[in-house]
Amino acid sequence: xxxxxxxxxxxxxxxxxxxxxxxxxxxxxxxxxxxxxxxxxxxxxxxxxxxxxxxxxxxxxxxxxxxxxxxxxxxxxxxxxxxxxxxxxxxxxxxxxxxxxxxxxxxxxxxxxxxxxxxxxxxxxxxxxxxxxxxxxxxxxxxxxxxxxxxxxxxxxxxxxxxxxxxxxxxxxxxxxxxxxxxxxxxxxxxxxxxxxxxxxxxxxxxxxxxxxxxxxxxxxxxxxxxxxxxxxxxxx
Amino acid sequence: xxxxxxxxxxxxxxxxxxxxxxxxxxxxxxxxxxxxxxxxxxxxxxxxxxxxxxxxxxxxxxxxxxxxxxxxxxxxxxxxxxxxxxxxxxxxxxxxxxxxxxxxxxxxxxxxxxxxxxxxxxxxxxxxxxxxxxxxxxxxxxxxxxxxxxxxxxxxxxxxxxxxxxxxxxxxxxxxxxxxxxxxxxxxxxxxxxxxxxxxxxxxxxxxxxxxxxxxxxxxxxxxxxxxxxxxxxxxx
Numbered sequence: 001x002x003x004x005x006x007x008x009x010x011x012x013x014x015x016x017x018x019x020x021x022x023x024x025x026x027x028x029x030x031x032x033x034x035x036x037x038x039x040x041x042x043x044x045x046x047x048x049x050x051x052x053x054x055x056x057x058x059x060x061x062x063x064x065x066x067x068x069x070x071x072x073x074x075x076x077x078x079x080x081x082x083x084x085x086x087x088x089x090x091x092x093x094x095x096x097x098x099x100x101x102x103x104x105x106x107x108x109x110x111x112x113x114x115x116x117x118x119x120x121x122x123x124x125x126x127x128x129x130x131x132x133x134x135x136x137x138x139x140x141x142x143x144x145x146x147x148x149x150x151x152x153x154x155x156x157x158x159x160x161x162x163x164x165x166x167x168x169x170x171x172x173x174x175x176x177x178x179x180x181x182x183x184x185x186x187x188x189x190x191x192x193x194x195x196x197x198x199x200x201x202x203x204x205x206x207x208x209x210x211x212x213x214x215x216x217x218x219x220x221x222x223x224x225x226x227x228x229x230x231x232x233x234x235x236x237x
Numbered sequence: 238x239x240x241x242x243x244x245x246x247x248x249x250x251x252x253x254x255x256x257x258x259x260x261x262x263x264x265x266x267x268x269x270x271x272x273x274x275x276x277x278x279x280x281x282x283x284x285x286x287x288x289x290x291x292x293x294x295x296x297x298x299x300x301x302x303x304x305x306x307x308x309x310x311x312x313x314x315x316x317x318x319x320x321x322x323x324x325x326x327x328x329x330x331x332x333x334x335x336x337x338x339x340x341x342x343x344x345x346x347x348x349x350x351x352x353x354x355x356x357x358x359x360x361x362x363x364x365x366x367x368x369x370x371x372x373x374x375x376x377x378x379x380x381x382x383x384x385x386x387x388x389x390x391x392x393x394x395x396x397x398x399x400x401x402x403x404x405x406x407x408x409x410x411x412x413x414x415x416x417x418x419x420x421x422x423x424x425x426x427x428x429x430x431x432x433x434x435x436x437x438x439x440x441x442x443x444x445x446x447x448x449x450x451x452x453x454x455x456x457x458x459x460x461x462x463x464x465x466x467x468x469x470x471x472x473x474x
Contacts, residue, residue: 066374068374068375068377068378070378070382070383070472070473071472071473071474072472074382074472075382076377076378076381076382078373078374078377078378079374089363089367089370090367090371091364091367091368091370091371092371096371096374096375097374119356119359119360122356122359122360122363123356123359125363126326126359126362126363126366127328129363129366129367129370130326130327130328130366131328132370133326133328133366133369133370133373134327134328134329134333136315136370136373136374136377137303137305137315137316137333137334137373138305138333139377140305140313140315140373140376140377140380141305141307141313141315143377143380143381143432144313144380144429144431144432145307145311145312145313145432146307192381194381195380195381195382235307235308235309235311236307236308237308
């Protein structure tokens with residue numbers, strides 16, 4: 001997952017736990033296709049919704065969110081990108097959403113004309129887009145059908161590598177089932193991703209604390225006391 | 238749009254009004270790539286979520302919805318497919334959602350190994366997936382940030398060709414601004430697409446009737462009295 005720093009945990013493993021990952025970092029890199037690398041600081045906008053489409057991007061490291069705004073300022077984060085994900089294909093002449101970094105990030109960018117020319121790149125794109133669509137489908141279920149507590153629980157569970165999916169490894173043999181995670185998103189960004197208000201996110205976090213499922217060490221550091229207990233709250237059981 | 242019958246209106250035009258369409262019917266057809274055609278009656282399941290992935294499909298005519306179920310039976314329709322759209326790419330070994338027809342439909346299916354071999358087909362897929370992702374992004378905004386009335390208004394507006402998007406043609410010169418549409422979805426299917434309950438959909442439809450914005454001729458026939466008035470309710474102004 002791009003939107004967390006799991007400390008010592010390997011991001012590739014973390015990202016593959018829900019089985020929705022083929023575009024592994026370093027494997028389908030744009031650098032092989034002549035892409036240029038660039039670095040962006042936290043909260044830099046890479047492109048705005050409505051900007052003319054010129055380049056296609058691959059997230060190499062860090063985390064990027066894609067969001068759309070309604071005219072009155074309501075915001076929906078539509079994708080939280082992980083290393084290996086691509087963004088900037090729009091199906092039109094203008095980008096359909098804004099791309100903003102959540103942390104210091106490295107991206108590879110490639111000219112759209114170059115994309116057109118390369119068969120190998122097209123093949124890579126198909127794989128990446130397919131994986132991203134699967135995530136978008138899951139997100140639609142979360143937004144359309146899950147309760148506030150299920151949304152927050154699902155969000156936190158996605159940050160725990162190898163847990164919660166069909167290939168969940170379960171608690172450790174000694175019964176230990178806690179996990180430390182560091183968030184790289186503000187409460188507002190989480191709310192805008194989960195289709196909730198910031199007040200609802202805070203209320204649910206307090207509720208999970210009171211029930212003893214999590215412990216909030218700092219605003220961006222959350223200790224999961226019982227991963228299985230949290231997983232039971234995702235609506236997937 | 239695939240989920241309506243606009244009578245005399247050309248479906249290609251209807252589908253292109255939001256600028257999200259490159260895969261025009263007949264142009265990117267799988268038949269050129271050796272795909273086999275098949276016909277499916279209304280409410281036939283083409284594949285179930287969890288079935289092993291074998292084939293890729295293109296909707297040629299009719300309408301198909303893709304949906305996912307939560308274990309307790311809650312359903313979210315994640316895509317309403319239009320002719321020219323593709324489905325069945327899953328980014329894994331199992332389909333991530335169920336594909337069910339809403340009307341009598343014709344699809345072209347193609348073996349996945351064949352997809353792997355063809356560069357032209359990969360290129361077509363990239364275009365189609367990009368367009369479908371744009372629609373998924375819009376759907377996330379609808380589900381995550383729009384009110385019930387905005388969701389229903391947005392849904393109805395999508396069924397009116399050449400209106401409501403950036404290329405909206407406006408009312409006719411003589412001021413006439415009504416439109417007849419025929420729905421091919423039940424209230425429950427609409428609710429499951431819009432992330433609402435069936436009761437909420439019915440309440441909003443009654444509300445729109447009371448305000449004089451629409452007239453319900455039959456359950457599946459709705460007359461829009463003022464298209465501009467409805468458009469003002471979509472949250473996009």
